[in-house]
Amino acid sequence: MRAGFPDFRLGSVLATSFTATLTERQGDALERVPTPQRLIDWLAVNGLAVDSCTDAQLERARELRESIHAAATATALQEDLPSSAIEIINDCSVQGRAAAVLTPEGERRWRLGPADSASRVEDALCVIADDAVSIIAGERDGRLALCASPTCRAAFFDTSQSRTRKWCDMNTCGNRQKKARFNAGQGRKSSSAK
């Protein structure tokens, strides 16, 4: 991690990990990929290493991110998908070139772009867009839900058995909620003691 930049919130689902590069959308929004280099870093951590990133490509990535967020939110609320979001997700899915390949150990890796050519941001975005398509289309085992934190409201993919997860991330939103409840409880106790 590079000093001076907000850390990444990484989850097990690529598309919603990507939307979590902007957190607290309904509060004090925090941009976790503020520079092209930070997008390169995020992609590398997620197995999508690219050779370079321009300001325009970062802009495009954010456009895809907010489109996935909008479409995932609509899905969680069982509302119609915004057509502009569908258009951007589809464009990103179509415009990139990426192929799933197997390692000798039988693990999946992504090969971005044709062999012997640069791995472009567009190629990485197509993998993310494709992942978003599969969860929004309901093809994967899980349910899209919105974080219960009023300042967050992130869309996350709930794969718990009971499908009753409330927070996008137990370590952040879940903990904060627990702390708030604890503090409220303490407050009541001290005022009733008076």
Ligand SMILES: [Zn+2]
């Ligand atoms: Zn949250």
